[in-house]
Amino acid sequence: MSLRATELESRVRQAALERLARRPKLLADYSRRRWGRWIESFGTAVLCVLLPVPVITVPIMVGNQNWLVNGQLKPGQHWLAPTMVFVALFLAASWRQQSRRMPEWNLAALFPIAERSLARRWLWRMFGFAMVFAVPLSVFHATVLSGVGHPRWIAALWGLVAGVGHPLCVIASVTLLARWCGGFFQSPLRTCWPAALTVVAALTSATPQWGPRVGWQMETHNWLWWPTGWPWLLFESAAQGQHALAAGLLAAILLYALAGLESVFALLRRCDISEFTLDESGTLEPLFQRESIWGATGSGVFFRSALRSPTKIRELTFKDHLSDLKRTPDPVASLAASNQSLSIEAARKEVLSGVFWQPWPEERLGWFERLLLATFVRRERHLADCLTLDGHYWSHLLIGWSVVFWAAAISIWIAVQVVPAAPGWIGVLAILLSAVLGFTAFLLTIITVFQGWPGLIWNNSQSRALPLSAYLPISHRELQLLRVRVILLNLITLNVVASPLWLSLAVWNGGILWPVAMFLGKLLACVLVFQSWWFLTWQPQCPSFFRRVFFYLEVLVLLVVNLGLTVALIYGGVDGAWAAPAMVCVAKLTSFLFDRALDRPTIELLGCTVNPQSRSFVLDSRPQK
Amino acid sequence: MKIALRNVDKSYGQVHALDDVTLDIEPGQIISLLGMNGSGKTTLLRCLSGITVPDRGEVLFDDEAFRRSRTDLRKRLHFLPDFPFFYPRVSLLQHIGLVAKAYEKAEAGTEQRVVELLEEFDLLPLIKSPVAKLSRGQQYKAGLIAMAIADPELWLFDEPFASGMDPLGLSAFRRLVRDASRRGRTVIYSTQLLELAESFSDRVCVINGGKIHAFDTMVSLTESSKAAPGAVLEHLFTQLRDTSES
Numbered sequence: 094m095s096l097r098a099t100e101l102e103s104r105v106r107q108a109a110l111e112r113l114a115r116r117p118k119l120l121a122d123y124s125r126r127r128w129g130r131w132i133e134s135f136g137t138a139v140l141c142v143l144l145p146v147p148v149i150t151v152p153i154m155v156g157n158q159n160w161l162v163n164g165q166l167k168p169g170q171h172w173l174a175p176t177m178v179f180v181a182l183f184l185a186a187s188w189r190q191q192s193r194r195m196p197e198w199n200l201a202a203l204f205p206i207a208e209r210s211l212a213r214r215w216l217w218r219m220f221g222f223a224m225v226f227a228v229p230l231s232v233f234h235a236t237v238l239s240g241v242g243h244p245r246w247i248a249a250l251w252g253l254v255a256g257v258g259h260p261l262c263v264i265a266s267v268t269l270l271a272r273w274c275g276g277f278f279q280s281p282l283r284t285c286w287p288a289a290l291t292v293v294a295a296l297t298s299a300t301p302q303w304g305p306r307v308g309w310q311m312e313t314h315n316w317l318w319w320p321t322g323w324p325w326l327l328f329e330s331a332a333q334g335q336h337a338l339a340a341g342l343l344a345a346i347l348l349y350a351l352a353g354l355e356s357v358f359a360l361l362r363r364c365d366i367s368e369f370t371l372d373e374s375g376t377l378e379p380l381f382q383r384e385s386i387w388g389a390t391g392s393g394v395f396f397r398s399a400l401r402s403p404t405k406i407r408e409l410t411f412k413d414h415l416s417d418l419k420r421t422p423d424p425v426a427s428l429a430a431s432n433q434s435l436s437i438e439a440a441r442k443e444v445l446s447g448v449f450w451q452p453w454p455e456e457r458l459g460w461f462e463r464l465l466l467a468t469f470v471r472r473e474r475h476l477a478d479c480l481t482l483d484g485h486y487w488s489h490l491l492i493g494w495s496v497v498f499w500a501a502a503i504s505i506w507i508a509v510q511v512v513p514a515a516p517g518w519i520g521v522l523a524i525l526l527s528a529v530l531g532f533t534a535f536l537l538t539i540i541t542v543f544q545g546w547p548g549l550i551w552n553n554s555q556s557r558a559l560p561l562s563a564y565l566p567i568s569h570r571e572l573q574l575l576r577v578r579v580i581l582l583n584l585i586t587l588n589v590v591a592s593p594l595w596l597s598l599a600v601w602n603g604g605i606l607w608p609v610a611m612f613l614g615k616l617l618a619c620v621l622v623f624q625s626w627w628f629l630t631w632q633p634q635c636p637s638f639f640r641r642v643f644f645y646l647e648v649l650v651l652l653v654v655n656l657g658l659t660v661a662l663i664y665g666g667v668d669g670a671w672a673a674p675a676m677v678c679v680a681k682l683t684s685f686l687f688d689r690a691l692d693r694p695t696i697e698l699l700g701c702t703v704n705p706q707s708r709s710f711v712l713d714s715r716p717q718k
Numbered sequence: 719m720k721i722a723l724r725n726v727d728k729s730y731g732q733v734h735a736l737d738d739v740t741l742d743i744e745p746g747q748i749i750s751l752l753g754m755n756g757s758g759k760t761t762l763l764r765c766l767s768g769i770t771v772p773d774r775g776e777v778l779f780d781d782e783a784f785r786r787s788r789t790d791l792r793k794r795l796h797f798l799p800d801f802p803f804f805y806p807r808v809s810l811l812q813h814i815g816l817v818a819k820a821y822e823k824a825e826a827g828t829e830q831r832v833v834e835l836l837e838e839f840d841l842l843p844l845i846k847s848p849v850a851k852l853s854r855g856q857q858y859k860a861g862l863i864a865m866a867i868a869d870p871e872l873w874l875f876d877e878p879f880a881s882g883m884d885p886l887g888l889s890a891f892r893r894l895v896r897d898a899s900r901r902g903r904t905v906i907y908s909t910q911l912l913e914l915a916e917s918f919s920d921r922v923c924v925i926n927g928g929k930i931h932a933f934d935t936m937v938s939l940t941e942s943s944k945a946a947p948g949a950v951l952e953h954l955f956t957q958l959r960d961t962s963e964s
Contacts, residue, residue, distance in 0.1 A: 440842045444811065445829045566792035566820060 719745055719779055719794055719871040719904060721766070726775035728761050728928075735761040736772070737928035743906070743921075745871070748899050750919035751908040752951065754958070758928040759908040760799075763874050766906065767797035779872075793821055795872035800881060802861035804849040810860050811845040817864035828867060835863040838890045855882035866894055873898060875907035879914055892918060912951040922951065926958045 435443065721743040728736040735758045743749060751759040764770035765777060768786040777784040779791050786792070796817075804813055814832060818824060836842040839859040849857060858881035865873060878891060895905050899920070909915055915922055916936055924932040932939065932954065945953030 435843050435846060437837075437842055440836070440845050441833050443845060444833045444836065444842075447829050448811070566789050 720781070721872065721904065722778040722781070723762075723765070724776050724778065726765060726772045726777065728758075728765060728770060728772050734928045736765065739775070739928070739930055741923070741930060741933060743904060745904050746899055746902045747920040748895060748905045748918065749907075749921045749923055750915035751906060751923050751925060752910075752912070752915055752955075753908075753925035753931075754955075757925045759925055760876055761928075762925065763797060763799075763876050763906065763908060766872070767795060767874050768792055769797065794870050795874060796821070796865045796868050796870045797874040798858070798861045798865055798876070798878070800877040801854075802857055804857065804860070808849055809846050810841060810849055810852065813849055813860055814864045814867055818867045821868035821870065823868055832863070832867060835866055838893075839863060839887055853882065855884055855887060858883055859887050862891060862894070866898075869898070869903070871903055873903055873905040873907075875905070877909060878907050879909050879911050912955070913948075916948070916951055924951075924954060924958070931958060 721741070723739050723741040726736050726739040727734075733756075735756075737758075739758075739762065751762060753759045761770060765772050768784065768788075771786065779794065782788075782791065784791050808816070811832075818828065833842070836845065839862065841856060841859055841863070844852065844856065849860060852860065858878070862878075873895070879888065883891060895907075895918075899905055919936070921933060921935050922939060923930060934942075936950070939954070940947050940950050943950045943953055
């Protein structure tokens with residue numbers, strides 16, 4: 094045995110050394126990316142959180158604390174918020190791009206948008222940013238307008254249109270600019286188009302300042318020259334009998350909306366499953382990762398240890414490997430210790446019993462995982478054979494739950510705040526519940542963002558890989574749908590998180606708490622959206638027809654929630670504050686119903702069967718005996 | 719399965735891994751891919767398996783354009799990379815079952831076939847061992863058995879002869895592949911072992927700098943070469959190196 098172990102050990106070591114000698118560059122590249130990802134994560138998160146701060150603090154510093162609530166921002170300051178948005182966008186994206194090239198810090202590589210996948214990420218990122226900032230802003234606009242004497246139904250409609258229009262405008266701008274550049278993916282322009290885009294965006298947001306100069310006097314609302322303000326101008330001009338202007342604005346709005354919609358469709362089309370490849374080289378990322386790092390048991394240990402300390406990469410020697418073996422379990426030793434050898438006869442009997450066709454038992458799952466599995470995404474179970482072993486799967490579950498918890502926590506909190514007539518003990522209970530939920534959500538968010546809780550996340554060491562399933566002829570549509578759902582849930586939650594905050598501000602009518610509340614809201618929103626980007630970066634794939642239907646239905650829910658919240662804000666006041674949590678419930682219920690409705694066709698489409706005993710879906714085409 | 723590549727290009731940044739590759743492969747052949755390090759062998763295998771998408775050109779299976787979304791076509795092939803992928807905590811038997819289910823090969827008699835293959839590759843006592851605990855050669859054997867159970871029309875291997883399998887395993891591998899070829903399966907594998915390629919392939923495909931330098935039977939290559947039989951491929955590689963250096 095010892096002779097065999099020595100021989101095996103020698104082979105393992107030799108293989109590890111040979112492999113390292115063959116692929117030092119791959120290893121170095123991988124390590125750099127790995128650290129780059131961490132850096133870009135932190136960097137983007139920090140930027141997302143910190144950049145809105147000046148938007149809040151500057152008006153406070155100039156002694157106009159309630160400028161958002163009361164709509165008292167001076168005309169000259171209106172450029173601030175949108176500009177900061179785009180500065181945030183620009184810097185965060187730049188940081189992200191730059192950090193991918195760590196540690197060179199080569200400025201020339203600041204915008205290397207050379208691959209479609211990268212461009213796609215950019216577009217999604219734009220969309221995400223737009224949603225983060227536009228939707229709450231739009232609700233706020235509606236609130237402001239309702240407070241300055243305009244008809245409330247106009248304000249409500251405007252809020253809705255602006256909420257949809259703003260992100261569409263941003264997408265349209267990006268897409269149109271990309272098209273105008275013409276083949277920019279291959280041209281030198283690719284190195285500067287993000288900068289050009291930022292300039293255009295800044296100019297667009299600065300147009301409010303130009304309005305009065307061209308003779309259009311719209312009094313205090315010159316900031317509505319911003320494209321999202323066009324609907325308001327449309328109503329205003331129509332009310333004043335300026336039909337030509339109204340017609341022009343209507344045409345512009347339709348054009349933008351169409352362009353935006355077309356862009357969304359184009360995005361969906363481009364996210365083809367055939368573009369499974371994700372990294373810049375066009376090669377499947379997990380392949381690269383696992384082939385160089387996780388390939389073999391012996392060399393895997395070796396490389397893992399090297400990656401823990403990236404500075405060691407260039408100087409790794411056999412001595413390092415030996416010392417590493419002392420710290421980590423010896424693969425050969427573990428091989429000898431853990432192999433559960435069966436007798437030939439017992440093994441033959443085991444195989445012939447056909448046990449390996451059975452769905453895998455779930456005993457291995459912990460109670461928490463079983464809870465998640467049973468309640469949240471049971472319908473994805475038909476891919477369980479592959480995907481439950483994939484860290485992504487659990488991460489998504491956790492994200493989903495964190496979203497639910499966030500929504501619940503915020504909703505309860507808001508309900509307590511705005512219903513002063515409720516008995517005191519209900520308030521205490523609700524606050525406690527809210528605190529527990531909020532803390533849980535926070536914990537889950539942290540876990541999912543950084544994907545680092547062994548035990549909760551299955552097979553954490555491969556959390557970013559779809560390793561084996563990528564090599565098997567299995568449809569990944571369910572997983573894609575799951576990703577789309579995560580994003581949408583996050584977006585819905587953004588509304589849920591942000592809008593009640595605005596509602597509470599309206600109730601309190603300002604005060605020192607609102608900037609804090611807004612800051613926290615932004616923080617939560619950024620974390621949630623950042624999660625979406627994080628996962629989109631890895632698998633930005635398109636849903637199939639059914640998924641698209643589902644996608645649009647969820648979008649519809651999102652719009653309904655927006656509309657409902659807007660109406661509640663404007664008409665409800667304190668008495669209508671119940672509408673916010675009620676809307677959350679409606680959204681969740683609708684989403685759940687869509688899920689159920691799509692279960693059957695989805696399953697049939699994928700040729701799966703339902704296992705009534707385990708109540709799970711399994712890939713089971715085995716003929717019944 | 720009839721395989722065709724039409725003007726396939728693939729680049730990794732500035733590196734041109736495949737350059738206007740056009741190939742026609744008839745079914746039932748064993749084809750060895752030869753080439754220097756970085757010549758594009760693995761990229762070709764990845765393009766054939768759908769892991770990598772060509773920048774330009776197309777891959778045709780029985781005159782149908784192959785894309786990753788074509789699960790039906792993907793069920794007709796299987797790619798075993800030089801370091802096969804497994805879920806480490808899955809047992810050897812579970813892995814085989816997983817692949818078989820994915821390929822819808824849960825037919826009557828499959829269990830017996832699994833037993834035979836496990837015995838042939840000396841893995842039967844280890845069916846309950848987690849794959850991660852197996853040695854590299856054993857892991858490769860596990861992947862090989864799963865592929866044999868899936869029995870696709872196109873078998874793709876990356877460096878099977880440098881996979882860590884023991885001599886008996888290599889011998890069993892050759893038998894398995896020969897048998898598959900006789901049943902009309904197409905087998906494409908990459909290797910650096912010239913002697914092996916000469917003796918264990920119906921056709922040899924030499925890639926250099928992403929271009930197909932030669933794609934022919936050994937008989938034809940020998941006839942057209944000035945080198946002595948048995949040293950044809952070595953002579954070819956020497957020529958390639960000299961051409962590259964000049």
